[in-house]
Every structure is written in structure tokens, then in C-alpha cells.
Amino acid sequence: MVMLSFLKLYDDYVDEKRLISFTLYNVLRPYLKKITRMYPTSFKKIKELFEKQLLLEKSECQNIDEVAHNFGQILAEIFAYNNDPKLREIGFYTGVWIYLVDAIDDYIDDVKKKRYNCLKYHLQRCKENSALFEREISILKVSLDNYLARLNGLIKGYNNQLLDNIVQLGMYSKTEEVINKLKANFFKELKM
Template identity: 30%
Template sequence: MFGYIVINKPEMKFKDFDIYQSFYCGLCRTMHDLYGIKGRVALNYDMTFIALLLSGLYEPEHQINRCRCFLHPVRKHLEVHNQYIDYAAKMTIALTYLKCEDDWLDDQKMTKQLYKKILEHSYQKVKEEYPQKIKIIEEQLVLIHQYEQQESVHIDDISGCFGKVMAEICAVEDDIWTEHLREFGFFLGKFIYILDAYDDIEKDLKHHTFNPFIDQFQQVDFEEKCYHLLEMMISRAAEAFEYLPIEENVEILRNIIYSGVWSQYELRKKRRLEDKK
């Protein structure tokens, strides 16, 4: 379920892209500093968005460095560091570990089990720091797995479980913005789950694995139904987002919410139509 919360680069100003990249590079460096190469492998754009969102809302002090790394050995690049980038790194480890566990239960892939074991110690440290948060995330992912064992599941129920996962991740502080952050995360999480199911439908049919859209895939209005579901979810997320008093990097965040996530949908829809041809 990673890789859907991205920018629409052609619609972004150059200066905004440089800022976005500095957060991504800062998260990459933090993942390496905290967890080594095994952590850096888990790096994804979704948690870069979370770091940007929380940094924009709470406006922490930034430490900005100009550095080289093994991916950019010649030219120095900007890296942003702050407490919410650290938090995003820890949530990346938690979600990656639990995703490996889920993939192992579903597909019995040894690579997932091996990576899970590699992340075990780091995951336990995150769990010790955020016991209640990780408990809720674990419970919701277990519930998703239980739904997947049933013959008939309503998409609203199962996507709501991942909505609660993202709500928990977004609500880092207990303050006046918690309600809006939870609402935003809940509908963003539902959007991610539905788009992931839409993306995987052919693969799941081929391998006879669970997908909430299997019964609807051959219906003539399948594409239209999926689009409207996604539109409902991201609209509710956007409504909650606009209640947050974010000024710092707000145009980057809007690029992602209003455009970037849809670019991922359009990419997958185009690929499906090309495959049919």
C-alpha cells in the first residue's frame, strides 16, 4: 500500500520541488542514521508526505544541511531534519514491518519473512516508544486480515480499517488539531486502500488472492464505481485538510492531495486500458 501519495511533478514549481526533495532526502538520511541500510530500504514517498504535513502544521525548528550521499556522490543536496521527520521514519519502520507480516500470512513469501526478521529489533523499539499507537495499528491490520478470510466483504468496512491506521499515524499530538488530523488520515487511508485494491485486481484474480473488487470487476460500470469511491474519499480528506491552519509548504501538500494522488490513479487506469487492447 505504499507509493500512492506522491507529487504531480509537472504541476509543481521548481522551488517547491526542491523543498519536497529536501524533505525526502532528510527522511532518507534519518532512516539510515536510525536504522542503517535496512531502514533506508523501507523509504517511501507516503511518509515524506506525513513529514511535510506535520511539519507544516506544527512548524518545528528545522535543521537544514547540504550533504552528499551514496546516491548523490558528486553534487551536494539539501536535507531537512526535524522531530516530525524522525516520527515519519519510525512510522515507516512500523508500517513496513507489519506489511511484511501481512504479506507473509497472505503469500508465504520468504523474502518478506526475512525482511520482517531484519526489522524486528527496530520495530520493537518503535513499539516501546508508541505502545498505544502501535497497538491500534496492529489491531486494525489484524482485522483487515480477518476480513480477507471472509467470502463477502463490504469495501467500506475493510478500507475503514486502513483508514484508522492512517488516522492514528496522522494524529501525532493530542491537541485541538487531532480531530481534523484523524479525519484527514481516515479518509486518506480509505483512498489508499481502495486505490491499492483497484491497482491489484488483475494480479489478485490471476493468483486467486483476496480483493474486495473481484465480484465487481467484470461489471460494465466497474471503472466508474471505483472512480466515484476514490473521489468521495479524497474529497472528504481534502475537506478535513483545509481546516488545518497550514501555511508552510501548503502548495506542495495541495499538489499531492488534489493532483498527485490522481496522477497515480490515471497511470494505473491507462495501463489497464492498454493491457485490454
């Protein structure tokens, strides 16, 4: 996570010249040197995927799967620091879920502030068509449920009640919460 924070702070500083990002970037630098020595292959792969993520977002990628799956690959690398294939898969599905739920949660704000959101292309077509909006949301919900079902199956092998509760209660309820919030506010907040 230090790697991701470091790369994000660096990107924020380069893009927006934010002094706070530069300061925090420098605070993390000694920790990053230690981590890159310990996990050089993981760091290289995470850096490459992070740069690809930035490129996808800056190019306004309209392919939801491509951008969400790339983020999933980043978390897969973090989770599988010890090359455990099951942890890699858990990281992937967790990352895809996080990216999509965050996109849903931030959608209205991102549209208002003219920021990138992977859902923009798909949902902007729905502004005057509530049936199309419901269809798009339904497809998104099914996708999220499928990712969580796969994740749920993976963590069962760990026989851990805490993990079960996080996925079954926390992640499913968060999915419902952000989708319901978007459904309740989409037409109100994004008036034509």
C-alpha cells in the same frame, strides 16, 4: 510505518514461509521495540486493525467500504500519533484512497493470480456487460473523488502548497490513470 512493515513481514513469513520476510522482520525488531515503548497505545490499536485487515482479506470480504475503511483506520492511527483529530482524518481518507487505488491498479493481476481483491465480487459480474462495468467504474470514481475532495478540504487548513499539489495534482491524476488503465484492459485481459 515501521509497525506496519513489521506486521506485514510477520504475516508474510507465517503465511508463505518466505525467508526474506523473516530476515527483514528480525532486522526491524529492535526498532519496533523502541516504537512500542514510545507509542504503546497506538501500536496496540494498529496491530488490532492490521489483524482485522488480514482477517477481512482472508475471508474474501466483498464489502469494499468495510475493508478500505479498516485500512483507512490503520493510517489514521499512524498519522495521529499525537492524537491530532485533523491528522487522524487526513490519515483515514489517505488510507482509503490508497487501498482503493491499489485495488484498481492490481485488479487484473489479482484475478489472473487468484489473489484477493476487494473489487472482485463487484467487477466479476461485469465480464459480459460493458454497461454494468461502466456503471461500477463510475460509482468507484465518484467515491474516490469524494474521498479526495474531503482530503483536499482538510489539508487546506495547513496552507501548504506541497500538500495541495500532492492531492490536487498527484492523487487525482493517479486516480484517473488507474481507472483508465483498468477500463482499457478489463475486457482484453479478462477474456471469457
